Amino acid sequence: QVQLVESGGGSVQTGGSLTLSCAASGLSSTEKCMGWFRQAPGQEREGVAQLYTGTSSTYYADSVKGRFTISQNYRQNTVYLRMNNPRPDDTSMYFCAAAPGYCSVLLPSKFPFWGQGTQVTVSS
Numbered sequence: 523q524v525q526l527v528e529s530g531g532g533s534v535q536t537g538g539s540l541t542l543s544c545a546a547s548g549l550s551s552t553e554k555c556m557g558w559f560r561q562a563p564g565q566e567r568e569g570v571a572q573l574y575t576g577t578s579s580t581y582y583a584d585s586v587k588g589r590f591t592i593s594q595n596y597r598q599n600t601v602y603l604r605m606n607n608p609r610p611d612d613t614s615m616y617f618c619a620a621a622p623g624y625c626s627v628l629l630p631s632k633f634p635f636w637g638q639g640t641q642v643t644v645s646s
Contacts, residue, residue: 524548524635526618531640534608542603542640544618549599549635551622552576556601557633558592560614560642567617569628573601581628586612608644615639 530542544556553576561567571582571592580592591604601618619633626632 524620526620526635526637528616528618528637528640531616531642533643533645534605536609536644536646537607540605540608540642542605542616542618542642544601544603544637546599546601546618546620549620549622553623555621555623555625555633556592556594557619557621557625557628558601558603559617559619559630559633560612561617561639562614567630569630570616571603572625572628574625576624579625581625583628605642608642610644610646613642613644615641 525547527545534540555574557572558570559567560570570586573580573592589607594601617639618637620635621633
């Protein structure tokens with residue numbers, strides 16, 4: 523049974539930082555693509571960043587490039603999203619997602635496994 527458990531959400535002010543964590547278990551694939559997505563009320567779920575566990579190669583959405591960093595602790599099967607200098611429009615529910623094998627395009631349809639989400643609220 524695949525489980526993705528997010529943690530680390532909360533409230534943060536602009537100019538601050540926040541780190542989200544995603545602990546993965548039950549995935550049979552040795553290497554996988556781990557993604558972070560977000561969804562605000564009334565909006566579609568959008569991709570934020572993804573990482574291929576085999577090489578730690580990463581991809582970022584333009585909206586977060588240079589501000590957010592995705593990383594992993596390979597041994598602990600944990601992926602992180604470091605949010606530096608967040609903005610109020612980063613306020614959203616953040617979801618961790620996983621797919622076996624290589625990463626492709628950062629779209630929700632490419633990820634079969636999802637966590638429950640963690641709320642991030644950014645105030646100015």
